[in-house]
Amino acid sequence: MICELCGKDVTFLRKVTIEGVQLQVCTECAKFGIEAKKEAPKEAATLPIVAQRLESRERRGKPTDVYDAGGKDELADDLGKRIRDARSKKGMTHKELAMKINEKVTVVSKVETGEMRPDDRLVKKLERELGIKLKEKVPETLAGKESKSGSLTLADHIRMQKGNEND
Numbered sequence: 001m002i003c004e005l006c007g008k009d010v011t012f013l014r015k016v017t018i019e020g021v022q023l024q025v026c027t028e029c030a031k032f033g034i035e036a037k038k039e040a041p042k043e044a045a046t047l048p049i050v051a052q053r054l055e056s057r058e059r060r061g062k063p064t065d066v067y068d069a070g071g072k073d074e075l076a077d078d079l080g081k082r083i084r085d086a087r088s089k090k091g092m093t094h095k096e097l098a099m100k101i102n103e104k105v106t107v108v109s110k111v112e113t114g115e116m117r118p119d120d121r122l123v124k125k126l127e128r129e130l131g132i133k134l135k136e137k138v139p140e141t142l143a144g145k146e147s148k149s150g151s152l153t154l155a156d157h158i159r160m161q162k163g164n165e166n167d
């Protein structure tokens with residue numbers, strides 16, 4: 001048997017890949033190549049895919065997807081409380097307010113308890129009737145920009161916890 005690389009006549013040949021070319025070579029020449037049977041383990045092939053998915057998941061999870069950058073009007077978190085406070089200041093019952101804005105009593109009470117998110121039309125009616133604001137501008141800093149130096153990262157929290165343990 002002739003080695004395809006050096007031409008030596010040997011008793012047995014090994015299948016190797018040298019610089020991308022499959023050759024049948026002698027034991028000596030086989031040292032320069034990669035044995036054909038030793039394929040890359042499956043794990044090595046799937047790892048980059050896992051890494052890619054993790055990366056894209058991270059991108060998806062960023063708050064930039066939740067808010068549009070630049071700030072916009074959002075319903076106030078405490079909108080139910082604002083309505084209740086304004087209503088009781090005016091001495092109105094659920095029913096009286098509901099009648100004034102031409103809505104059902106259940107709608108008013110559900111919005112106050114946060115059970116229901118009012119649509120724009122209802123928000124405008126409530127704002128006008130009660131003389132309050134139920135929407136507020138979301139500041140740009142909270143609207144998905146990269147965290148500023150002042151805010152804590154997960155690493156900071158871990159460091160702080162470790163610090164406390166040592167105390």
Ligand SMILES: [Zn+2]
Pocket residue numbers: 003004005006007008025026027028029030
């Ligand atoms: Zn050889």
